[in-house]
Amino acid sequence: MSYEDKNLTCVECNTTFVFSADDQSFHSQKGYTDPKRCTSCRAARRSGGGGYGGGGGGGYGGQREMHPAVCAECNKDTEVPFLPTGDRPVYCSDCFSKRPAPSSQRW
Ligand SMILES: [Zn+2]
Ligand SMILES: [Zn+2]
Numbered sequence: 864m865s866y867e868d869k870n871l872t873c874v875e876c877n878t879t880f881v882f883s884a885d886d887q888s889f890h891s892q893k894g895y896t897d898p899k900r901c902t903s904c905r906a907a908r909r910s911g912g913g914g915y916g917g918g919g920g921g922g923y924g925g926q927r928e929m930h931p932a933v934c935a936e937c938n939k940d941t942e943v944p945f946l947p948t949g950d951r952p953v954y955c956s957d958c959f960s961k962r963p964a965p966s967s968q969r970w
């Protein structure tokens with residue numbers, strides 16, 4: 864039985880690709896049907912996922928905006944990651960870390 868190269872159209876990307884005589888012979892031996900996808904689409908499927916777009920990164924800005932403030936404990940100039948409103952004391956990082964855990968504070 865002899866085969867001739869034949870042109871097939873990829874169902875994925877609509878590209879015309881050659882289903883070669885060798886491949887046809889191989890496919891019929893294995894009982895496979897004609898391939899539906901071109902070699903590059905098959906390769907992309909096999910490599911798993913392919914075209915996974917971007918990834919993003921979750922949009923975590925990293926650096927937060929800092930606001931100047933004065934520490935209520937040592938009166939040192941400091942910066943805090945929130946806007947000081949004046950109704951609660953602001954501490955520099957030194958004093959803040961020396962303070963007891965927030966759960967034991969009574970606001
Ligand atoms: Zn294709
Ligand atoms: Zn301080």
